[in-house]
Amino acid sequence: MGKYAETYGRWRDDPIGFWAEAASAIEWETPWRTAFNPDMGVYGRWFPGARCNTCFNALDRHVAEGRGDQTAIIYDSPVTGVKRRISYLELLDDVATFAAVLADRGVEKGDRVILYMPMVPEALVAMLATARLGAVHSVVFGGFAAHELASRIDDAEPKLIVTASCGIEPSRIVAYLPLAAAAIDQARHKPDGIIVVQREQHVADLKPGRDHDYAALMAAARKADHAHECVPIDATDPLYILYTSGTTGQPKGIVRDTGGHMVALEWSMTNVYGVAPGEVFWAASDIGWVVGHSYIVYAPLIHGCTTVLYEGKPVGTPDAGAFWRVVEEHGVSALFTAPTALRAIKKEDPDGALIENYDLSGLRALFLAGERADPETVRWAEDKFGIPVIDHWWQTETGWSIGANPMGLEALPVKRGSPTVAMPGYDIRILDDAGHPVAPGKLGNIVIKLPLPPGCLPTLWRNDDRFQTSYLVEFPGYYQTSDAGYIDADGYLFIMGRTDDIINVAGHRLSTGGMEEVVASHPQVAECAVIGVADSLKGQLPLAFLVLKAGAEADPDAIEGEIIALVRDQIGPVAALKTVLVVPRLPKTRSGKILRGTMSKIADGESFRPPATIDDPAILDEIAEILRSRVGASPR
């Protein structure tokens, strides 16, 4: 029996014992009463009774055990030309000092702190300092606009916001403070203040009374020899809230607990990624996404690795060899990125000429997640690097892999297009819409039998009801992933798409429902539909159809431009809505349901059969003709 089958079998035979054993890799202040209590929380809670601190496990214990001089963070920023190595000891000093700064401003255990930050070391310092106090951080991706930030402020009700004067995109400087200030203006909840990391590329004007300079606060705390120790909290207490797109414009606040999260991430570093403490691990993502939380910050540090914080892009900073330069220069052992990044590199450097310029002999494996890894991209990478290219599947909700090829346990044969097999902790089933299991190879709803393993969300922030209705109600006894797929006869998983209206644009999970709410707010729009269409670079792109109000006099071209600007202004550049089409009417069923799925198929050039309940099939021809003439899509 292989190591994977033996390990998965061991978990199946004794799930609680399995995770209790894994938990011995974490340092606990007080041990748990029982590793899992099925009667706590919505579906049970991991490690109740235990007390611990994530920052302690990520920093203090490593310094105590002699890792103080090891580099914790390599900050590599091609957009500013800065490279910096920060040791575990230096990071601990910064974090303990900033924790004191936060505590001085009233942040205590359980309080929320929102971070709206670019990819700078201070962002990690702020995350870890918040965790040190037993407070709860909520990082908001910098590509979101003020309105999105405002909705998160109202839900999380933070005591403070930490931001920077600017983020740096290759084509422009993004001033963050005005966005944070606008968000506070829009929000009902008013945080006590904003701490601002000033960057020389754009120095922000600070508003007295509201804004505080990060460097000045740190210097004052240092001068007063002010540092804060770790505050032990319950393993079941929240470490962070991370908002993710739901089916409406109101994002879902995914809660991450403290103890189970550490256990799962630590297990994954050894068994999924096969990296050892002291090695360099690089997740080329953003701290605003769950990949950034789990694999830029917490997992590598808890495991005693060196993590790379890269402030740049796969192409254009300066070229498509940027990733390989970082791998060589910093001795990266394992790289984790999104398929869209590889597609961008492949587009610029299809023959891999730039790859030849670098010594990548230290790189053992390339991990892909964030969207489906298309077999063509996987094949290209395998060919160019000659190392395992490992697709793995997980979600913001789970925080770590549901399905993977566990490189640390055993490298299973790769089937391109499959993220391989279920990880211990996940009993994955494929069910039809009525909840019945389907045969191997047959497409269905991917669900996970409850309870979820350590690390997965216990609930949504202050919203058990929405957690139930979003994930647990449709298939009783199971967590509904809202992904569709199948398991083949060898037990390999295949993830084929979403079952809801979430689309995946460049590895960013976006709600078409949320975009429709913004489009519909335009005064000239009578109704609208936003769909995802296939894109060879970004995976999917949003496309909006709109019907103008009767008598609307404005020029349709002008309205299309206004809608693009409105979505960018309300949701942010990350929404990437670039195509808006005014149509005379939308195709619907007789009961009035807009046929978004059918429109997506037309736009993607896929064959389709109009539903029997369609009200007027001629509208599909109109849509097809508009798509053909405006974006070149041709239905089959």
Ligand SMILES: CCC(=O)SCCNC(=O)CCNC(=O)[C@H](O)C(C)(C)COP(=O)(O)OP(=O)(O)OC[C@H]1O[C@@H](n2cnc3c(N)ncnc32)[C@H](O)[C@@H]1OP(=O)(O)O
């Ligand atoms: C497994 C669990 C998960 O799925 S967690 C999610 C995993 N996903 C990822 O890690 C994301 C992977 N994608 C990426 O890293 C980027 O899309 C890559 C591939 C690097 C391309 O970046 P880029 O060229 O900026 O394109 P994009 O589509 O991401 O950006 C669209 C517009 O948004 C902007 N943007 C992006 N980031 C920021 C930011 N931090 N602050 C401000 N603006 C940002 C971009 O500049 C771009 O704007 P524009 O439309 O070109 O003007």
